[in-house]
Amino acid sequence: MPNIMVTDVVPPSIVKAIEGRLDDPDVVITSTGDDRPLVVALQDPKTQHVVGGAIGLSSVGLLFLDAFFLPKPFRGKGLGTMVLNEFEDEGRRRGCRWAFLYTISLSGFYARSGWKALGRTPSDRPGTFRTFMTKSLEACS
Numbered sequence: 001m002p003n004i005m006v007t008d009v010v011p012p013s014i015v016k017a018i019e020g021r022l023d024d025p026d027v028v029i030t031s032t033g034d035d036r037p038l039v040v041a042l043q044d045p046k047t048q049h050v051v052g053g054a055i056g057l058s059s060v061g062l063l064f065l066d067a068f069f070l071p072k073p074f075r076g077k078g079l080g081t082m083v084l085n086e087f088e089d090e091g092r093r094r095g096c097r098w099a100f101l102y103t104i105s106l107s108g109f110y111a112r113s114g115w116k117a118l119g120r121t122p123s124d125r126p127g128t129f130r131t132f133m134t135k136s137l138e139a140c141s
Contacts (some may be wrong), residue, residue, distance in 0.1 A: 035059045036094065040086045042070070042079065054087045056101075063091030063137065065101035084113055092137050097136045107131040 007014075041053035045049055052074065056065040065087060070080045091099055103110060110133050111117070120129040 038063070038087065038090055038094075040083050040090070042074065042083065050093050051114060052083075056087065056129070058096050059089055059092040061095055061097050063088070063094070063096040063099040065099065068101075068103075068106070080109065085109075088137060096137050099137055100133070102130045102132045104128055104130055107133065110135075 022082055036058050038043050038056050038058055039053060041050045043049065044051050052069075052070045054065060054112040055067040056063060058064075068080075070083070074080075079138070088099060099115075101110065101115070107117060113135075115133040115135045120131045122128070
């Protein structure tokens with residue numbers, strides 16, 4: 001029997017060992033191997049250091065927003081909406097038809113940008129919830 005390994009470090013050799021088997025007709029395909037990272041970053045104009053932005057990926061016509069952060073001094077100026085719009089627009093350029101995310105505290109921000117709640121589940125801190133949201137990318141608004 002093989003050993004079972006759990007890790008948060010995913011070297012290319014592991015990806016190749018798992019995704020490389022997808023051409024085997026006896027394998028149930030759950031991935032197409034077309035995952036492509038996406039970052040929309042805000043950079044400090046003086047230092048060029050990234051101070052915030054969005055991270056996710058596109059895969060099989062879907063766009064996933066994994067992390068979004070905007071420092072307090074930049075909030076309330078429309079920058080968050082601009083970052084989110086750029087993220088969605090790049091998803092469209094990649095052929096994505098739907099976008100998905102979950103959030104603990106920003107559901108109102110995403111709702112104002114056209115995202116719809118799919119549901120929510122309790123989070124670890126009592127009284128908090130993760131809200132799962134989606135947005136159609138087919139029609140630019």
